Amino acid sequence: TIALQHGAHGVGRRRDAAMEKWRAYGLGQFVHWGLYSIPAGEWNGKQYNGAAEWIKSWKEVPATTYDSLMYQFNPTKFNAESWAATAKQMGVKYVTITTKHHDGFCLWPSKYTNFTVANSPYKKDIIGPLVKAYDRRGIDVILYFSIMDWHNPDWRYDIKTREDSVAFDRFKQFTRNQLLELLTLYPAAKGLWFDGTWDKSWVKQAAFADSLEKEMRAMRPGLIIGSRFRADEYGKRHFDSNGNMMGDYEQGWERKIPEKITDVHGNDWDCVMTVPENQWGYSKIWKGHIKTTDELLEMLAKCVSLDGNFVLNFGPKPDGTLRTEELDLAKGIGAWMDTNSEAIYNGEYAGLVKQDWGYYVKKTGTNKIYMLVFNVPVSGALNVVLPSRTAISKVYDLGGPGLSYVPEEIGTSTYFIHLKQQTFKRPFVLVLETADNSKNSGAQYQKAK
Numbered sequence: 297t298i299a300l301q302h303g304a305h306g307v308g309r310r311r312d313a314a315m316e317k318w319r320a321y322g323l324g325q326f327v328h329w330g331l332y333s334i335p336a337g338e339w340n341g342k343q344y345n346g347a348a349e350w351i352k353s354w355k356e357v358p359a360t361t362y363d364s365l366m367y368q369f370n371p372t373k374f375n376a377e378s379w380a381a382t383a384k385q386m387g388v389k390y391v392t393i394t395t396k397h398h399d400g401f402c403l404w405p406s407k408y409t410n411f412t413v414a415n416s417p418y419k420k421d422i423i424g425p426l427v428k429a430y431d432r433r434g435i436d437v438i439l440y441f442s443i444m445d446w447h448n449p450d451w452r453y454d455i456k457t458r459e460d461s462v463a464f465d466r467f468k469q470f471t472r473n474q475l476l477e478l479l480t481l482y483p484a485a486k487g488l489w490f491d492g493t494w495d496k497s498w499v500k501q502a503a504f505a506d507s508l509e510k511e512m513r514a515m516r517p518g519l520i521i522g523s524r525f526r527a528d529e530y531g532k533r534h535f536d537s538n539g540n541m542m543g544d545y546e547q548g549w550e551r552k553i554p555e556k557i558t559d560v561h562g563n564d565w566d567c568v569m570t571v572p573e574n575q576w577g578y579s580k581i582w583k584g585h586i587k588t589t590d591e592l593l594e595m596l597a598k599c600v601s602l603d604g605n606f607v608l609n610f611g612p613k614p615d616g617t618l619r620t621e622e623l624d625l626a627k628g629i630g631a632w633m634d635t636n637s638e639a640i641y642n643g644e645y646a647g648l649v650k651q652d653w654g655y656y657v658k659k660t661g662t663n664k665i666y667m668l669v670f671n672v673p674v675s676g677a678l679n680v681v682l683p684s685r686t687a688i689s690k691v692y693d694l695g696g697p698g699l700s701y702v703p704e705e706i707g708t709s710t711y712f713i714h715l716k717q718q719t720f721k722r723p724f725v726l727v728l729e730t731a732d733n734s735k736n737s738g739a740q741y742q743k744a745k
């Protein structure tokens with residue numbers, strides 16, 4: 297191994313209560329809201345073909361004109377309680393909210409810059425009411441913060457000259473000031489989701505970022521910070537020069553999901569996902585494929601089955617209301633969660649052979665295994681292979697009270713569960729209770745004929 301001062305500071309999963317709670321969330325909500333929500337991907341009648349929250353980077357958009365959008369920010373219909381109520385009904389256990397995106401506009405009245413809600417017609421703090429509304433419903437709040445800040449004149453993409461270095465030192469102090477300010481103003485926040493940390497200027501700040509992370513953790517014991525915040529002294533990000541993950545969970549799964557358990561290296565992780573292909577901030581026109589409720593439920597199931605959390609993005613409108621398509625998805629996911637959320641919350645990788653019909657989730661600390669079924673075979677028979685000397689002792693359907701199954705044993709710890717009906721409109725969940733049958737515990741199952 298390589299001697300590192302600023303690499304990973306722990307190996308393996310955090311076992312404290314705050315992280316165990318994070319590990320159990322299963323489903324989260326991301327909220328991207330800011331000045332970019334006003335142009336919504338359009339400028340002078342032309343469509344920006346990137347992600348709407350990146351419109352300031354478009355050469356057709358003069359930075360000063362973009363920044364004067366601050367004087368139009370007045371979300372008269374914003375109601376933190378209604379956003380939180382929608383999220384509650386959807387069944388999310390945590391929310392990640394943009395405090396400052398790459399454009400540098402702050403949704404809280406920071407005293408370290410004028411580029412905040414305080415100087416907009418709206419005037420009021422947005423973050424405080426959101427933290428309160430979500431927290432009091434038992435939904436934990438994580439604050440998203442972009443290190444890259446296109447508004448701050450001291451931001452640099454790289455540090456080449458003495459002047460760059462002097463400016464970036466000011467920028468580092470500004471960043472530290474804002475982060476300590478956020479932790480002070482919003483003590484209920486459970487973590488920070490860092491973004492905009494890929495440029496050379498920040499990648500060169502291994503020592504500074506490491507000491508800032510230590511300072512924030514000391515200020516807020518239990519604070520959860522992901523792998524995207526800092527680089528080690530050799531410029532390695534997410535995983536240090538010895539291959540160990542920095543931070544408490546892997547933040548590499550942006551709009552993508554791991555395929556198999558070895559892809560996650562035994563770490564905690566979250567997948568952050570957009571409804572359209574790649575729009576985080578509100579975009580008037582959603583081009584390309586828009587994910588349906590069932591597609592998103594399958595992504596959720598896949599993430600939880602591989603030890604991760606699935607975080608679905610919402611891009612509220614400039615007036616502060618949520619767009620219809622997102623409200624409909626929240627309702628559809630919520631309706632499914634009303635019946636099946638016990639297969640999502642406190643779920644983990646079951647360690648079973650993956651089958652085509654869907655995903656296994658094991659309830660942490662129990663021998664209860666859920667079968668989240670998305671693909672019913674034409675045979676109607678779901679194949680289940682358990683570790684040897686393990687037997688199925690009971691199978692029942694979460695959705696249909698009294699709908700239980702007697703599995704057919706077709707080999708050692710190998711079964712078919714014969715579904716009773718052929719057509720299913722929605723994904724459904726079967727609960728497997730297993731027992732050790734090394735002493736042939738007489739589990740209730742049919743002998744193969």
Ligand SMILES: C[C@@H]1N[C@@H](c2nc3ccccc3[nH]2)[C@H](O)[C@@H]1O
Binds near residue numbers: 328349350568
């Ligand atoms: C969570 C997501 N991360 C930001 C982002 N910026 C990127 C630049 C290059 C490649 C991927 C990016 N994701 C997106 O704007 C959104 O905030």
